[in-house]
Amino acid sequence: MADSAHLEALCPQVRRDILRMVHAVNSGHPGGSMGCTEFFVALYFEALQHTPVPFDMNGTNQDVFYLSNGHISPVFYSILARSGYFDLSELATFRKLNSRLQGHPTTHEGLPGVRMASGSLGQGLSVALGTALAKKSNGDSQLVYTLHGDGELQEGQIWEAVLYAGSKGVDNLIATVDANGQQIDGSTDQVLALGSIGDKFAAFGWDVLDVAEGNDLAAVRAGLAEAKARTGKGKPVVVVLRTSMGHGVDFMAGTHKWHGVAPNNDELARALAQLPETLGDY
Amino acid sequence: MELSALINQGNQDTRSGFGAGLLELGRTNPNVVALCADLTGSLKMDAFAAEFPERFYQVGIAEANMMSMAAGMTVGGKIPFTGTFANFSTGRVYDQIRQSIAYSGKNVKICASHAGLTLGEDGATHQILEDVGMMRMLPGMVVINPCDFNQTKAATIAIAHYDGPVYLRFGRPKVPNFTPADLPFEIGKALTLRSGSDVTLLATGHLVWPALQAAEKLAAAGVNAEVINIHTIKPFDEEAVLASIQRTGCVVTAEEHQQYGGLGELTAGLLAQHLPTPLEMVAVRDSFGESGTPEDLMAKYGLNEEAIVQAAHRVLSRRG
Numbered sequence: 128m129a130d131s132a133h134l135e136a137l138c139p140q141v142r143r144d145i146l147r148m149v150h151a152v153n154s155g156h157p158g159g160s161m162g163c164t165e166f167f168v169a170l171y172f173e174a175l176q177h178t179p180v181p182f183d184m185n186g187t188n189q190d191v192f193y194l195s196n197g198h199i200s201p202v203f204y205s206i207l208a209r210s211g212y213f214d215l216s217e218l219a220t221f222r223k224l225n226s227r228l229q230g231h232p233t234t235h236e237g238l239p240g241v242r243m244a245s246g247s248l249g250q251g252l253s254v255a256l257g258t259a260l261a262k263k264s265n266g267d268s269q270l271v272y273t274l275h276g277d278g279e280l281q282e283g284q285i286w287e288a289v290l291y292a293g294s295k296g297v298d299n300l301i302a303t304v305d306a307n308g309q310q311i312d313g314s315t316d317q318v319l320a321l322g323s324i325g326d327k328f329a330a331f332g333w334d335v336l337d338v339a340e341g342n343d344l345a346a347v348r349a350g351l352a353e354a355k356a357r358t359g360k361g362k363p364v365v366v367v368l369r370t371s372m373g374h375g376v377d378f379m380a381g382t383h384k385w386h387g388v389a390p391n392n393d394e395l396a397r398a399l400a401q402l403p404e405t406l407g408d409y
Numbered sequence: 410m411e412l413s414a415l416i417n418q419g420n421q422d423t424r425s426g427f428g429a430g431l432l433e434l435g436r437t438n439p440n441v442v443a444l445c446a447d448l449t450g451s452l453k454m455d456a457f458a459a460e461f462p463e464r465f466y467q468v469g470i471a472e473a474n475m476m477s478m479a480a481g482m483t484v485g486g487k488i489p490f491t492g493t494f495a496n497f498s499t500g501r502v503y504d505q506i507r508q509s510i511a512y513s514g515k516n517v518k519i520c521a522s523h524a525g526l527t528l529g530e531d532g533a534t535h536q537i538l539e540d541v542g543m544m545r546m547l548p549g550m551v552v553i554n555p556c557d558f559n560q561t562k563a564a565t566i567a568i569a570h571y572d573g574p575v576y577l578r579f580g581r582p583k584v585p586n587f588t589p590a591d592l593p594f595e596i597g598k599a600l601t602l603r604s605g606s607d608v609t610l611l612a613t614g615h616l617v618w619p620a621l622q623a624a625e626k627l628a629a630a631g632v633n634a635e636v637i638n639i640h641t642i643k644p645f646d647e648e649a650v651l652a653s654i655q656r657t658g659c660v661v662t663a664e665e666h667q668q669y670g671g672l673g674e675l676t677a678g679l680l681a682q683h684l685p686t687p688l689e690m691v692a693v694r695d696s697f698g699e700s701g702t703p704e705d706l707m708a709k710y711g712l713n714e715e716a717i718v719q720a721a722h723r724v725l726s727r728r729g
Contacts, residue, residue: 184484185484185485185486186484186485187485187486191484193481233512233513234513234514235512235513235514242484243480243481243484243509243513243515244508244509244512244513245508246508247504247507247508249473250473250477250504250505250508250509251477253473253474253475253476253477253478253481253505253509254477254478254480254481254484254509255481256474256477256478256481257477257478257479257480257481257482257483257484257485257489258481258482258484258485259481260466260478260481260482261481261482261483261484261485261486261487262485264442264463264464264485264487265485265486267485283473284473284474284477284505287471287473287474288474288477288478290469290471291468291469291471291474291478
């Protein structure tokens, strides 16, 4: 059982990391990162069974996570560092020359915790399927998790993978969709409406779990526990996680404006004032 | 090795060499798995699928999913071999290969059949002539284009022992099987099939046998041609190529591929930097293919023995 107080404390601290990282290089994607903070905290500090050190690329007898929407790398890096995959101080190198913390996650520079490059959208679910099938073949009973943006579901390859997983009953797989309703050009409804995400996955043979309060830590923890309980029953599981982009800072929440824009000095100061430094900045 | 040792042991398709190699791998390496996008028979993967059903993944007509799945399977220690036509193994899935396989450095073997014009009657939509160029451009990608059944089988087995992404290109028609069945396949090591001092013929894939035939014709005309089988396009055996051309002073390249991005341009780039030498390319000239029999197509697009002979005479006259 995870320490609830520690998990609660992580959320504002991870958001501070995200904002300080993107501010330092005046680039990166804070909005989606902040919206998914509770998910990452609940996943890496409770749901996921993993061994950060020594890092095993093959993830043998561990759960494996893939970030398919790689642009929200700031939250991923913060969580990996705070989970012990690498030193917290390395967050200061984000997006700088010769860093292992590339703009989008990659295995290319050997960063522990990353098992596949992502950034070009739509590939992560297929990758996860491959690992899930390898685990079954190896008699490894651990699970494979993914995270996708809702806008990412507009990529055709996602539906190839959704079809395969449902059709073949790949039931050691939990995909999560960050349903924040936003993408670069505006709301998903304006750009290319997705309709009911849950109904679509269900029609492809998935077990669908809707988490209405995706920025409520208790709700996310309960949702991931429920998702895990539904694995091994012949169907892949999808969590439709209703989040708010930019959650945690009042002037950044609920808009696509902060998708790929860093705060300036004044904005950073105002944002950090809303986020207590609970565990120490990097 | 001399031409006298290289007799046609009987026509066979290179894709069957792949199928035979894959089956042998199934029996010797438990980590080898195969994925196919609804072309099991065409790729000759059926024997593997029948003997190792638990290691064969039918993914349906969804090549993008197949490529990324293969990448994901390496996380777990598998050695995935993907099988579909060359067109659907490259152009259709370039971004998946680029990000999830090449950039991520995953141990995936991309096995591509029906490459080039010899696919025949299905026509230009399926006759990819740009695949070698596309795959060559990816950092770290090994590109192999074997010449016959035996070499394709040996290459299939060899790439399982190499840790990293590989593009293995082969074809549909039955062609002469002439390399020894027990010849080991060395990735990146050019194979001199016939020694000569007047002109170097660099050939890959289905053009190797015609190059050997062309060398015989040239010999009858008093021209002593050296024939080198470039089965590995990348890494390119620069040392062997330069050593031969240093002696002959002129070169013809022959490939079933678009001239852009293929063996000809690769050789030209090498020579321009290290050993400027007259070069003639036997390749498709900025064109798509079309329907027809493999033989008619290879003749129309100038990819046969006769074309190689003529190119050799042209390059000899340029060398003077």
